[in-house]
Amino acid sequence: KWVVSRSLKSVGPNATLVEDDLEGAIRELKAERDGEIEVAGPDLAQSLTELGLIDEYRIYLHPVVLGRG
Numbered sequence: 001k002w003v004v005s006r007s008l009k010s011v012g013p014n015a016t017l018v019e020d021d022l023e024g025a026i027r028e029l030k031a032e033r034d035g036e037i038e039v040a041g042p043d044l045a046q047s048l049t050e051l052g053l054i055d056e057y058r059i060y061l062h063p064v065v066l067g068r069g
Contacts, residue, residue, distance in 0.1 A: 002029065004044055023051050 001015045004022060011017045018025040026048060029037060039045050039054075048054050 022047060023053070026051070026053050 002018055002025070003011045003015050004018045006019065008017060030053070039048060045054070
């Protein structure tokens with residue numbers, strides 16, 4: 001797991017913190033790994049879009065039902 005953050009100084013033992021070179025870190029991940037890299041969060045997605053690092057967009061809809069059945 002990789003965590004991208006401007007404010008965190010450390011992450012848990014099963015994670016790698018990406019704070020500075022976002023483009024370099026993501027390019028390295030894409031070169032090293034086969035398969036999909038999922039991105040969560042609109043700010044990160046926008047940054048990766050601006051860097052030209054998004055290959056495919058998938059929009060997921062999670063409907064929620066409120067009230068009485």
